[in-house]
Amino acid sequence: MHFKGFVFSAIILYCVTFSLQNNVNACTGISLKSEDGSLIVARTVEWALSDAQHNRIAIFPRNIAFAGMTPEGVNGKRWKGRYGFVSMTAYDQPYGPDGMNEKGLYVGMYYLPGYASYKSYNPKQAAMSLSVGDFMQWMLSSFQSVDEVRKNLQNVSVVNVDDPRFGGAALPFHWKIADPSGKSIVIELVDGGQVKVYDAFLGVITNAPTYDWHLTNLRNYIKLTPKATEPLTVANLQLSPLGAGSGMMGLPGDFTPPSRFIRAAALTASVRPLANAEEAVFESFRILDSFNIPLGAVASREEIAKDIESATQITSASDLTNRRYYYHTMHNRQVRMIDLKKIDFESIKQQVVDDDSGRAHAVREISVK
Helix, strand or coil: CCCCHHHHHHHHHHHHHHHHHHHHCCEEEEEEEEECCEEEEEEEEEEECCCCCCCCCEEECCCCEECCCCCECCCCCEECCCEEEEEEEEECCCCCCCCEEECCCCEEEECCCCEEECCCCCCHHHHHHECHHHHHHHHHCCCHHHHHHHHHHHCEEECCCCCCCCCCCCCCCCEEEECCCCEEEEEEEECCCCEEEEEEECCCEECCCCCCHHHHHHHHCCCCCCCCCEEEEECEEEEEECCCCCHHHCCCCCCHHHHHHHHHHHHHHCCCCCHHHHHHHHHHHHHHHHHCCCHHHHCCCCCCCCCCCEEEEEEEEECCCCEEEEEEEECCCCCEEEHHHHHCCCCCEEEEECCCCCCCCCCCCCCCC
């Protein structure tokens, strides 16, 4: 199976074109751990060419034969998947920005424009070459832990595969990998394919610049705290905070990747105790509500795309411990869930689940007598 349609090219072409005008590219990821040890990885997905149909979730069984793409065609790395997985989709193709396999391994792709740089394609290394989408599927179908992924990175070469149907747009991504043990890393390919691996700080990830820059930028906000600011007396005047939240004074609220990284880190670090996985899932949705982007907030009225209802098309939360994949969409805020433990990945057929076909928000009327 190959990375059909190069669906991420469409996403990136829109990102590149729109960001030249607005300098905005936005996806935000966080991780939460509940007191019973459950690990939750959650994210938002923004920006796409028209409606990317991220709401459709693909189911992949075990033992699928995969074939990677190169600039020459479907002649890249070949492998047989060991694990079944679910994946968000894009543009009517069974691929998308994140997924989780039956062992609880999570892989998410995030935009990294101006910094991601892959190896130049060498036909002699075709047997180990992959497109960015193949790379994601290789990890999800082949491994059950972050350590396994890290150990095998040298066995593949990620190359850029241009698609003239989408203007030959580059595919600049970095990846967040997490597993039920609590380990979480960020993989970046820079400077012609050099592999950089970082421990994901609190599981937080956004977009450009590179991850080490974001970690350094945290130093500018070391005084942020949820604790309220103490009153201050100057001369004969006592100055007190105007209301709750004064400890977070200075927390950036714009939608740039550096600001979203700081906001995600601060909100994750200050999260309340969460008793179990379900509480952590819904707390992750509440935190990520802070990152939902209405299009009108980042573009002039003349530039707002007419065919996208909201910049945040889907928000997902993966329960790595209990193998449950949750999501809600811009079309329907009702949370849906797929329980991977109830799927027989040995016998199930590859398929796409579309629970958003009606494109209508679920509203329950309360009858009052």
